[in-house]
Amino acid sequence: MSWSLPRAWVHPVGPGGVSRLLGMVVLALGAAGLVLAPFVGEAMFTRIWGIEPLTYVGAALVILGLAVTTLSYFVSELLRSRRQAADEETRFAERWTQVTQQYFDLFNHDLGRPLRRILGKEREIREQLQAMGAEVPPSVRELLDEIEEQTPSFRLMMSNMQVLIELETPITGKNLHAVEPVEVVRRIVDRYSLVAADASKQIVWWSEPTDFGIVYSDSSAIEHIVTNLVDNTVRYAESFAEIGLTRDENNFHIRVWDDGPGIAARYLPYLFDRGWTPEVARHEERTTSGLGLFIAHTLAKRYGGDLTVESITDPDPDHHTCFTVTLPLHTRPGRSSGEPVA
Amino acid sequence: MPDSKILIIDDEWESAIVKAVQRRLQDEGWQTIIVQPQSQWLVGDEFEDATIYAIEDERPDGVLLDVRLGEHRDDQFKGLEILRQIVEHYPTLPVLMFTQYAQGPARDTAVRGALRWNAPVDFIDKLASPEEVVLRLRRLMGSSPELIPIGAHLLVDVGAETVSARRERDAVLAPVTDIHGMKFEIFRELAAAWYRSPGELVPFSRLERYSEGEEARASLRVRIREIKISIGRALGVQLGANDLIVNVRDRGYRLAPPQM
Numbered sequence: 157m158s159w160s161l162p163r164a165w166v167h168p169v170g171p172g173g174v175s176r177l178l179g180m181v182v183l184a185l186g187a188a189g190l191v192l193a194p195f196v197g198e199a200m201f202t203r204i205w206g207i208e209p210l211t212y213v214g215a216a217l218v219i220l221g222l223a224v225t226t227l228s229y230f231v232s233e234l235l236r237s238r239r240q241a242a243d244e245e246t247r248f249a250e251r252w253t254q255v256t257q258q259y260f261d262l263f264n265h266d267l268g269r270p271l272r273r274i275l276g277k278e279r280e281i282r283e284q285l286q287a288m289g290a291e292v293p294p295s296v297r298e299l300l301d302e303i304e305e306q307t308p309s310f311r312l313m314m315s316n317m318q319v320l321i322e323l324e325t326p327i328t329g330k331n332l333h334a335v336e337p338v339e340v341v342r343r344i345v346d347r348y349s350l351v352a353a354d355a356s357k358q359i360v361w362w363s364e365p366t367d368f369g370i371v372y373s374d375s376s377a378i379e380h381i382v383t384n385l386v387d388n389t390v391r392y393a394e395s396f397a398e399i400g401l402t403r404d405e406n407n408f409h410i411r412v413w414d415d416g417p418g419i420a421a422r423y424l425p426y427l428f429d430r431g432w433t434p435e436v437a438r439h440e441e442r443t444t445s446g447l448g449l450f451i452a453h454t455l456a457k458r459y460g461g462d463l464t465v466e467s468i469t470d471p472d473p474d475h476h477t478c479f480t481v482t483l484p485l486h487t488r489p490g491r492s493s494g495e496p497v498a
Numbered sequence: 499m500p501d502s503k504i505l506i507i508d509d510e511w512e513s514a515i516v517k518a519v520q521r522r523l524q525d526e527g528w529q530t531i532i533v534q535p536q537s538q539w540l541v542g543d544e545f546e547d548a549t550i551y552a553i554e555d556e557r558p559d560g561v562l563l564d565v566r567l568g569e570h571r572d573d574q575f576k577g578l579e580i581l582r583q584i585v586e587h588y589p590t591l592p593v594l595m596f597t598q599y600a601q602g603p604a605r606d607t608a609v610r611g612a613l614r615w616n617a618p619v620d621f622i623d624k625l626a627s628p629e630e631v632v633l634r635l636r637r638l639m640g641s642s643p644e645l646i647p648i649g650a651h652l653l654v655d656v657g658a659e660t661v662s663a664r665r666e667r668d669a670v671l672a673p674v675t676d677i678h679g680m681k682f683e684i685f686r687e688l689a690a691a692w693y694r695s696p697g698e699l700v701p702f703s704r705l706e707r708y709s710e711g712e713e714a715r716a717s718l719r720v721r722i723r724e725i726k727i728s729i730g731r732a733l734g735v736q737l738g739a740n741d742l743i744v745n746v747r748d749r750g751y752r753l754a755p756p757q758m
Binding site for chain 1: 513514515516517616623624625626627628629630694695697699701749750
């Protein structure tokens with residue numbers, strides 16, 4: 157059989173331990189006062205006050221000591237249970253995110269399956285038409301193009317859903333790593349070049365300096381932000397869209413420009429609101445979810461950057477819209493501020 | 499890089515989507531090898547063995563690898579296990595993960611795992627166009643190859659510093675005689691950028707390095723005009739302002755392969 161002292165006695169110093177220790181000292185003093193009062197009090201105080209004041213002092217100290225000890229116990233218990241609840245909440249949130257992401261992955265994979273089949277068949281039809289060497293009527297070609305053009309929108313929709321799950325999660329950390337922004341932009345242009353070409357629009361990109369190098373950021377976040385901007389740009393451009401990549405001492409900037417009709421100044425304050433689309437303002441049927449710019453703006457802010465827009469509307473001959481995302485270059489731990497990873 | 503060998507590992511190798519990609523890779527001049535397990539059981543472990551064996555046997559220049567190999571729950575991320583083995587044993591072999599899990603936790607797990615930031619490994623969505631797959635593989639396998647074919651009528655030989663062209667009616671390419679020195683360097687820069695990413699614009703600042711005199715921009719303009727005249731003559735066509743080398747919004751130039 158074994159026994160041990162209460163943990164609070166053995167380790168009185170800890171959360172709430174200082175006050176508990178103080179309470180115990182006062183309690184001991186009080187008890188000592190009570191015991192010693194008849195001897196010391198008689199000798200020392202009888203003639204002065206005719207009573208034994210140390211008795212009262214001792215009693216008061218005992219009460220005070222008990223109060224402090226009890227209070228410190230309850231306070232530390234309260235703090236502990238709160239901490240436990242917060243830990244529980246974090247664990248639940250982590251689990252929720254994990255499960256939701258897993259379900260989403262399965263959903264994404266399974267939803268993608270019929271779409272892959274449709275897309276595969278469409279590409280096979282093109283192949284067979286080409287093999288037959290026959291002149292393909294423009295209307296048939298347009299129908300096939302339409303299937304191909306919807307694919308980037310579907311891909312973007314799925315990745316936006318994934319990011320939304322992440323954004324809704326109470327605990328999300330920044331996943332900073334070495335990123336080559338030029339390669340991120342290249343991939344996005346790869347994806348949208350065909351769609352733009354089918355719509356007789358041109359999409360180009362450049363970086364200044366041309367050897368842009370590496371930054372310390374989150375490639376996935378950059379890709380989400382810029383893909384949403386480019387998807388918008390390709391949709392609204394009249395004939396030309398341009399993506400430019402620049403950097404200064406502390407930040408890098410990605411500028412997405414199109415020669416579209418522009419966005420009226422009265423709509424600009426709502427542009428980054430969740431669910432807002434131009435159709436909402438015009439009470440028309442929505443053609444997009446209105447999540448893209450919200451996600452882009454939220455992600456840019458989350459990573460310590462910003463997303464701004466500047467637009468000139470038709471009939472001004474210089475009509476255009478230009479989104480600029482600015483993100484910090486960041487430094488690796490141990491590097492001086494402003495020194496890029498490259 | 500013509501004549502490159504690409505290994506394709508996908509349990510749905512007969513699907514139209516994989517076939518379309520395979521055809522596009524072949525159009526690029528690459529040899530494609532589909533990895534098929536010997537056993538009739540198409541489970542992840544069989545693919546793993548067959549892949550490692552095929553890499554040893556074929557010595558490919560690139561790998562196109564699915565993540566989910568088989569329908570069993572354990573095979574959901576089998577491709578990532580195979581990727582880890584490839585990275586460990588063949589660290590310089592370019593691998594393009596061709597998967598519906600191109601984003602999200604599966605990719606993050608793989609990236610957080612054995613991959614260095616500069617490992618020749620990339621992820622692409624299964625819904626990506628075959629064109630995107632080719633571009634991504636080109637960059638993984640080396641963005642500046644020795645030979646850069648620009649459509650069917652132009653070829654840049656970086657090593658020999660020559661540009662060859664052929665007319666519509668001709669069967670073989672013939673060297674364009676008067677593109678050399680700085681003119682060749684300008685054209686090589688434009689061709690390499692186009693090969694990496696067809697939408698890539700080469701800013702004036704980069705091309706002006708190959709110009710002389712105080713008026714670098716004007717000198718560059720002259721050289722570009724001369725290149726277009728030479729190549730146009732070799733192709734037997736007259737190249738206009740929006741053909742072959744296009745000035746984009748006075749910011750730089752980009753290559754646009756001639757439509758013949």
